[in-house]
Amino acid sequence: MAQMPGALFCSLLLASLSVAQNPPAQKSTSKTPSLSMPMVAPVFLEDAEFTSTLTLVNDAIQDLSARVLVLDPHGVAAAQKEFHLPGHTSLPIRVHDLLEESGSAVTTGSVIVMPQPVPGMPIGGQLSITSRAGSIPSYIEEEMLMPDEKTTPGIYRTSALAVNGSPIIALKSLAQTTQTVTLECLSEKAGPTKGTVQLSSGESILVAACDVSQTGRAAIAEAMSDNPAVDRGAVGVAITTTAPSGDLIGYGFAAYRDDRGPYFTSLNLTDPAAMVSSNTIFTGIPAGPVDALLRTTFRPELAVSNFSSLPAQVSVTRARTTAGKTKASVVQNLVLPPRSSKTVKLPAEGDPGMANSLVVHSNLPPGEVVSQFVAWGDSLVRTVELQAKDNDSIQNGGGHPWSIENGTNSTLFWFNHSTDAPKKFEVLIGNGKQLWVNTYMLAPMETKAISINEIVDKQIPDPDGVVLSKDILTGQVGWWTHRAKWGKGRLMVSQPQSGLARSFSCGTCAGLCADATLSPASSAIFGVTGTGPLGPVAFKTCLKSCTSCGGTPQGPITEIPQWSSSNTSIATLYAGQHTKTGTFYGVNAGFTSGDVQATDEGCTAQGSGPLTTVSATVTLNSSGQVSATDAASTLYKGTVGTLNLGLLVGNRGVNDGCVIGNELVGAVQPSTFTGSVTVKRTLNSAGCYQGSTAVSCPETPPADDTGDMITTDPQENTPGGPANGHVYNLDVPGVLDTSTTTPVRVRFNFTAYAVDANGNTLSPNINYFVTISCKNGSSGVAQLSTDVSGDNQIGMGTTKTTWNLQ
C-alpha cells in the first residue's frame, strides 16, 4: 500500500491511541509511541483452535525497538509491550504470551505495531494464524499493513478461489467516528450479493463478505464447517467505506476442508487508487512437483475478478527458468465480462525448484482487475499462496524473517519482470552477528531461487569471504533491485512435514545512502609532486522513504565511485578515478579535499577526505646561534657547550676538539601544517685522514646521518616561541679528543631534505660540505690545522674528499 503523508499519519496515531484505552498494568515501561508509521494486523485469533504469532523483522544494521499493542474488538488495549530488535534479526512474538502477561482473556481483535521512528521503516511484520482444528495444522498469513493514503470513499478489492459459502473479511477501523462499510461479492457461479456493516471508532470485526449477517467467530466456524454451502467458484469482493481509505484496514481469508480438516488461503485487499499498473506479478510459483516441498505436486490456479463496468481483456504470461534457461509464454487469454469473476487454470508443470513466475495483464485501468493465485498441493502442503504485486510498485525491495530451525527451509525467490536487459539484485542475509552480502544478475523474465539453508549448510562465502554461522538458525534477509519496476521477490519459509509453505513479501524501498566512508585512509598528506591515497571508499544501502534518498543504513553496497579534487591548484587526482581508492598528486602547498561520489538511480552518496600538499624548503645555518624556536638547542648545547654555530675549536662542553656546528632548517608550507616533518641528512661521500694517510671514517657513505638532535613538530611551542612551520636538525661533525699533533682531517659531502611521517619527500635536496683538519696543539688543547688551503669550512655544494682538497 502506498505510504501516508506525515500529517495524515499523525491523525491516525491520535485515532490509534485514542482507541487503545485503559491499558492494563504491565511491567514494561509505558512509552508513548512517537511519530512513527504504525503497522496494523486487523485480526488475530487466540483460542482453543487458533494461535497467533507476530513476527517482527529489522531490516536495518542498527538495533531498533517496536511497541506491540494487542487490541480487543472494541479497540481497547488488552496488552502492550516494547521489544528490542538487534540489527538484521527477526523476532517471533506469541500473542498468547502477551495476553497472558497482561492477564487478558481476549480471544480476538487486532494488533498494532509502533516501530521506533527512523527513516525508511526498517521494521516489518507479519501475523501468522495457525489452526489446529484438523489433523495437521493449517495457516493464515496476514501481512502487517500501513494505512493507505486517504482517498474518499475508501475502496478495497480482492479475489478468492473456489469459495464455498463466503470469504471472511476482517475490518479494523482507524477512524474516530463510525463508518458504514459495504461489501459486495462478484461470484463466478452464483449471483452477486451486497450488504453493509457499521464499524464504530477503533472497532474490529470479522464478517462473511457474501453474507454480512454472519459475523465474528461464528462466521469463521461456519466457513470451516462441512455444512453445505453455496458453491461460488471464484469470488471478487469489493469493500467500500464511507470513511477515507486510510481509516479502514482490511484483510480476508477463505476457508476450505479436506479429510485432514480445514485450511485457508489469505486474501490481501488492494486499494485501486494505490495501484500504479495493470500488470500483476506473482513470483516463485509452484507448478507440478516441487523439490523443496518433498515432491508435493501442485495445481496452480488464478481467481481473476473484474470490478469494472467494462469487459476486461486479460492475459496470463508464465515465465519458467530451468537449468539457466528462461522461457516466457502467454498461457491464458480471456475476456472477463464486467463485474464478474473467473477461475483460470494454469499448466500444472513447471520448474521443480519453483523458478516460475506469472504476469497477469489487463487492458483496464490499474486496480479494476484483481487476481489471486493459489497452487493446490496433492499431499503434504495443501496450498501455496502468494501476494499479488503491482508491476510498477514504487517499492524496490523486501525484508523478511528467515529460519532454518527444526528442518525449516527458507528460500528467497526473485523475478526480473523487465524485458529489456539483465538486472542486478542485491541481497543481505543477516543473523544478528554476521551480514552476508551478494549481488545476482537475472536475465529478463528470469526467476531465481536462493536457498538460505544451502548458504549456511555449505558455508558458502559471500564475495568478501563472510560465511554465516551454522549456530545461528534465524535472521533477516533483505533484498533490493536498483530500480522499482525491475523485479519482485518473496521469501518462502517451508516445513512440508507440517504442511507449511509460508510466504513473506513485505516490501521496502532501498537505495544508496547519502554518505560514503573512507577507511583506513581518511586523509592524505603528501609533498609537491608526491602522491597519496584516500580510501578505500565504502558505500551503504539505506532503507528510505520511497520518494526520497537517504534513510536508515541497511548494509554495504558496491558502487562505481568517481573521485575528484576540490582544488586542483593544490592537488589533482592522479589515479583510480573509478576505483575504491583514489590517489592524489600534490601540485602546490596547501589544504584541499579529495571528494568521491557515486550515483545510483537518482540517489547520490558522497564522501570527502582532507588532502594536504606539503612542501618544505631546507636551508643551512652555519653561523650565529641556534634558532630561537629550535627546541633541540638543549641537546646541542649539552654536546658542545654553546649555542653558537660554525667552527668551534678547543675545549667545548665535555670534549676538546674541532667541530662545525650547523643547523638545517626546514620551512614547511602550509606553515600551519600539524603533521610530523623531519629534516634528514645523508652522507654522500667522505674522506678521513691522519696527515695524508687515509683512515676509516665513522660512517661509510652513502649513509643516513640524520642524528638525534632534531625537532619534528612544525607547530611546537618552544621557550623561544611557536615554531610556526619550522623543524630543525642540528649537527656537530668534527674531530674530538685527538692526542696527535698530526692533523686529523675530515671531508664530508652531505645531502639534506625534508620528509613527512611516511617518509615522503617534501623538499628539494640541498648539498653542503664540511672540511676540518684538527690536531692537538702545543698547549694540549685542540686547534685547527691550516696547512691545506680552503680547509676548515662549511659551505653549500660539494668538496673534494682528498686530504689536500685537490
Add this chain to the structure above:
Amino acid sequence: MSNSVKLLAVLIGCLLPSEVISQECRSLASGSATVATEYIEHTDDNPDAASCVKLAFHQIAVGPPAESIPVLINFLSYKRPLNKGERSGIFMHGKGPSELYPAVHELGGLGPDAEVALIGFIPSKEDSNSLEIENALYAILLIHHGNVVGVIQRLRAEAENSDGPTARNRLKVAARTMLRWCDDRSRPECERALR
C-alpha cells in the same frame, strides 16, 4: 648461551676478527632479539664490532615494544665500542649519550611507549646520579626532541601521581636534574616548571 652464539664464539677463535664480525652482522640482520641480546652481552671492544653492535640494538628495538623496551632499559649503561674512525677522533654528531650508548638512541626513537617505561624505571634506582638514570633522562629528552621544559613537567606530574614517597621524591630529583639541560632561553620556564 644459545647455540648460535656458541658457534660464533668458536668462529671468533678460528677466523680473522673482522671476517667473523661481518658474518655475525649478517646473521644479526635476520636474527631474533634474543640472538642480538646475546651478541651484545658477549662482544668485546673490537672496533670492527661497533656497527654490528648498533645493528644488534636496532634489531632489539624493532621487536614488540613490550619485549624490546625492558631489554633496552637493561642496557642503558652499555657503552658501545668505538669504530676505527672514532678511535681516530672523528665523530659525526659529537660524543653525546645517544652516540655512545645505543640503548639511549633506540629508546629515544621509540617514543611514548618508551617514555612510560623510562619514567617507571627512574624510581627504581636509588642513585639519581647513576649512569643509568642520566641516560634514561637523556632518552626521555630525546623523545621530547630536546624540549626540556616538557620533560620537567612530565616528571613533576608523574611525581605527583606516584604511589609512594620514595618514588615521588626520586622523580622530583630527576626533574631537578634536568635543569642542567636548560639553556639561557629555557631556564625561566624550566624553573617555573619545577615549582
